[in-house]
Amino acid sequence: MAARIIDGKLIAEQCRELTATKAAQLKTSRGVVPHLAAILAGDDPASQVYVRNKERACAKAGLHSTLHRLPADVSQQELIALIQSLNQDPSVNGILVQLPLPRHLNTTQVLDTVHPLKDVDAFHPENVGLMLQGRPRFLPCTPAGVMQLLHSTGTPIAGKHAVIIGRSDIVGKPMAALLIQKGADATVTICHSRTPDIAAFCRQADILVAAVGIPEFVRGDWIKPDAVVIDVGINRVGERLVGDVEYAPALEKAAAITPVPGGVGPMTIAMLLQNTLKAAELQSA
Ligand code: NAP
Numbered sequence: 001m002a003a004r005i006i007d008g009k010l011i012a013e014q015c016r017e018l019t020a021t022k023a024a025q026l027k028t029s030r031g032v033v034p035h036l037a038a039i040l041a042g043d044d045p046a047s048q049v050y051v052r053n054k055e056r057a058c059a060k061a062g063l064h065s066t067l068h069r070l071p072a073d074v075s076q077q078e079l080i081a082l083i084q085s086l087n088q089d090p091s092v093n094g095i096l097v098q099l100p101l102p103r104h105l106n107t108t109q110v111l112d113t114v115h116p117l118k119d120v121d122a123f124h125p126e127n128v129g130l131m132l133q134g135r136p137r138f139l140p141c142t143p144a145g146v147m148q149l150l151h152s153t154g155t156p157i158a159g160k161h162a163v164i165i166g167r168s169d170i171v172g173k174p175m176a177a178l179l180i181q182k183g184a185d186a187t188v189t190i191c192h193s194r195t196p197d198i199a200a201f202c203r204q205a206d207i208l209v210a211a212v213g214i215p216e217f218v219r220g221d222w223i224k225p226d227a228v229v230i231d232v233g234i235n236r237v238g239e240r241l242v243g244d245v246e247y248a249p250a251l252e253k254a255a256a257i258t259p260v261p262g263g264v265g266p267m268t269i270a271m272l273l274q275n276t277l278k279a280a281e282l283q284s285a
Contacts, residue, residue, distance in 0.1 A: 003254040012266035019273045020061040034280035035064040036094040042072035042102045057269045087115040094120035094276040120275035138275045140174040145267025153256045158185035166211035167192045210244035220249020229257040
């Protein structure tokens with residue numbers, strides 16, 4: 001039987017509606033409209049689309065957003081100075097630095113400059129540490145979105161073997177951290193470019209999260225029957241967007257699977273809005 005397709009667009013819309021309701025309550029109770037400041041350095045076409053989508057989503061949820069466009073040759077000092085001024089601006093609740101930054105910039109130093117209370121991407125070491133200890137301030141957007149998608153399937157996560165392909169700071173590592181937390185209780189294997197025989201790990205995965213960045217890296221015959229498959233990958237192949245999983249054969253074997261597009265992507269944005277709301281709540285408490 002073909003897998004259930006996990007509708008990330010619909011679930012993201014439901015999350016966004018909840019954020020909109022809570023944002024309206026915040027406005028009534030404390031006169032605060034959550035404000036996300038996005039920084040876009042350079043003119044990478046994919047980044048422009050992502051930032052536009054985030055601005056649109058903010059508007060739909062009743063959140064305020066501003067975009068700070070910087071030229072591709074912006075200096076490290078200029079970018080840091082902008083972040084410092086946003087850190088001090090009481091009207092700004094969340095700061096988003098769209099990645100990737102132009103290659104001459106030091107991404108780690110830039111992200112570390114964002115004030116931890118405005119770090120709605122949850123990249124700051126303080127927020128990563130809190131999340132690892134199971135007392136998160138902000139949840140990392142993409143992994144938090146994946147957790148919501150997993151919960152939406154109704155399949156318990158506890159005791160399941162979750163295999164994650166990819167160990168990036170943005171997806172793979174925090175994904176593993178959320179899945180092993182008490183309450184989620186999965187047993188986690190992380191694979192990366194030095195892992196031999198990834199197919200063998202995938203065949204044992206009750207939950208498979210692919211975050212590799214290689215189109216159709218996970219072959220259909222690697223999927224364990226009745227697995228839940230979450231495809232984080234977004235790869236442009238010609239005119240098409242393709243995930244990291246070979247979709248059609250995986251659809252035949254899995255119990256549930258996310259499509260690309262329309263799976264994890266919309267959830268990442270929904271979680272960003274949720275974090276921006278939380279930032280505004282924390283700052284106005
Ligand atoms: P990344 O930083 O490039 O990390 C890719 C990971 O995949 C690394 O850990 C790398 O291993 C591993 N890898 C690369 N080649 C491999 C191979 N041949 N075998 C096994 N592992 C391999 O990418 P990312 O930021 O995590 O993003 C991954 C994908 O998700 C991309 O397609 C990205 O566009 C997409 N993404 C989507 C969303 C969303 O909202 N849907 C959000 C973020 C990212 P090493 O560490 O050993 O190099």
